[in-house]
Amino acid sequence: MRDKSQLLSQIHPARDILSISSHVVHGKVGNDAIQFPLNTRHWNVDCIHTTNLSNHPGYKQFKGSKSSPALIESLFEGVRDIKLQYDAAIVGYVASKDILETIYQKILLQLAEDTIVVVDPIMGDNGRLYVEEALVVLYKEIFSDERCENLIDLVTPNQFEMEMLTDIKISDLDTLKDAIRLFFKLYKVKHVVVTSVNFEDSDGMLCIGAKSDGEMYTVSVPKIDAVFSGSGDLFLGILTDRFVKSNGDLAGSLKHTVSVVHKVLEITYELGIDQPPKRYVDGKPYVPALRLVESRRFLQEDYIVKCGVTTDTTFL
C-alpha cells in the first residue's frame, strides 16, 4: 500500500476467458485440463461446466451427470448480468445436441463481437464416434451458419472429426488437403487446426493449421506410444492462449502448442506408465491423468520448449 507503483510494476495483467467444457472431480480433462494452464498464462478462466462427473470414462466407470441446458443458459445469463466482455471463449466437450444448441444460441451469439471464439468439435477419435449422431449434424449446421462468419475464429477437429465434418476419408496429405479445401467451402470459419493426424506410413504425428486464404502449416511431432485422456483439451487451451496473444499467428501458435503438449505427455508418460491400473487401449498403454501440476514450469508462456518439432509451410 505504501508503495503502490512498485507493487503494480510486479503484476502481469490478466485477460478474461469463458471456458465451456466438462468438469470431472478426479483427472485432467475438459475444464480441468484447461483452467490451470491458462491461469498460469495469466488468464482468469470462467468455467461453465457441461458435465459434473466423478472422473472421465477412460477409467471405465464413473458417476455424476451432464448439466442441463437450462442450467448452462442460466449460468451465462447470471455472468452476463454482472460482466459483459470476455477476451476469448472456448467451447470444448459438449455432451448432447441440446447443450450445443443452447451454447450456440444463448451464449456464443450473445458474446461481444471482438471476443475470439475457439470451438473444438469433440465427437470421437480413432475411428469411433462417442457422441450422438445428431451432434455431428448440429456442428455442421453451426459452422455453415452465416452468423458464424464473424463469430467462430478457429475450429480444432482431430483427424476423425475432420473426416466427420467433411465426409472425406483422410489417409495421406492429398486427402487431407481435399478435406481442408472442402471445409473452407462448406463452413464460414477462418482458421482450422487438424490435430493428431496419423498416416500409415509416417513415424511422427502431424498437426495441420490452415487459413481460408489457402495458407497451410504442417507441424510434425514424434509419437509417444501410449493413449492419453485430456491431451486435446490441453491443446485447445494452450492454442487459444497463443492464438489470441499473437493476434492470430496460426503457424507460431501451432508450433508452440504442439511442443508444450508433447512435453506434458512425455512427463505424464514417464510418471504414469508404471502405475496401476494398467490397461491397454488399441494395444497401447493407457495413461488416464495428465500430469499438469508436475509439468507446471513447462506450461508457463515464457518457457521455451525444445522438442523434436518440425514445421513446414505450404499452400492448399
Add this chain to the structure above:
Amino acid sequence: MRDKSQLLSQIHPARDILSISSHVVHGKVGNDAIQFPLNTRHWNVDCIHTTNLSNHPGYKQFKGSKSSPALIESLFEGVRDIKLQYDAAIVGYVASKDILETIYQKILLQLAEDTIVVVDPIMGDNGRLYVEEALVVLYKEIFSDERCENLIDLVTPNQFEMEMLTDIKISDLDTLKDAIRLFFKLYKVKHVVVTSVNFEDSDGMLCIGAKSDGEMYTVSVPKIDAVFSGSGDLFLGILTDRFVKSNGDLAGSLKHTVSVVHKVLEITYELGIDQPPKRYVDGKPYVPALRLVESRRFLQEDYIVKCGVTTDTTFL
C-alpha cells in the same frame, strides 16, 4: 523419453487433495479460490462443488443452484471407486444442513485414516449469519462427535463463527481465550485457527492458532480498509498446504498463510479499488474478485513474503 532420469529430476512431486466447496463461473471464492493456489503449490486438487452458481452473492445478483446431496454423495462414490487415498481434504462452503450431513457421513468418515482433514465452518461474518440455523447446530454435533477425534485435524472459524460455536462473545484477548478453552472442552478437534479477529481498540487484525494442549499463537497483520470475498477460502487453501507439508507446525503455517493472504489482498485492493461497480459494505469499499492470477508469483510456496506480520506465543 531419451533421458528419463534428467526429465524426472526436473519434476516436483504432487500431492492429492479433495476440496469440497462452492463453484462460481465468475469470481474467486470457494473452490475457485482454492484450486489455482494449491495447483501452484504442487497439489492435484479434486473438486466436489457444493454449488454451481454464476457468481457469488457479493455481486448482489446471481443465477444457478446448489448441488443436491445425492449428487455430492454419488461423485465421491465414483472417485472412491477408482482412487482410494487423499493426502488431505478440505471442507469449505456448504450451502445447507443436508449437504453437510452428507459430506460428514458419506465422505469424511469414509476417508483413509491418515488423510489430513481441515474444515472451515462457514456460517457468517461481521455479526451476520448467512446460512440456516440448523447448519450451526450440525457443525456443533459433528465437532463433538467421538468419531471426529481422529478425523478432523483443524477447524478454521472466523471471529463470528467462533462465537457461534462457543456462545461466547469475543471482545478482547481474555474472552477469546475463554472461547478457545471452551472450544477444546466441547469439541474433539486438535487444532483451531480463529481468523479475522478485530478488537475495538486495535489497529491490526489478529489470527489465532491454538492447540488442545494449551499452546496459542497470535499473528497480527495490518488491516486493509476494504471488504473482500474469497479471502477466507484462499486462507483455508494456503493454511492446509503449509499445515500438511510442515507436519502440523501450526505457528509457522499461520504466519506464512497470513502473509500470503495479506499480499494477495494488497494486490487485489490496488488493482480493483478504482473499478466499477463501486459499492460500499459497512462503510468500506467492496472488492468482489481476488486477483489470484495476477498474484501468481506470490502464491508459490518458495516465495518469501515480507509484510508487517508479527507473531506471539502464549498459553491458554
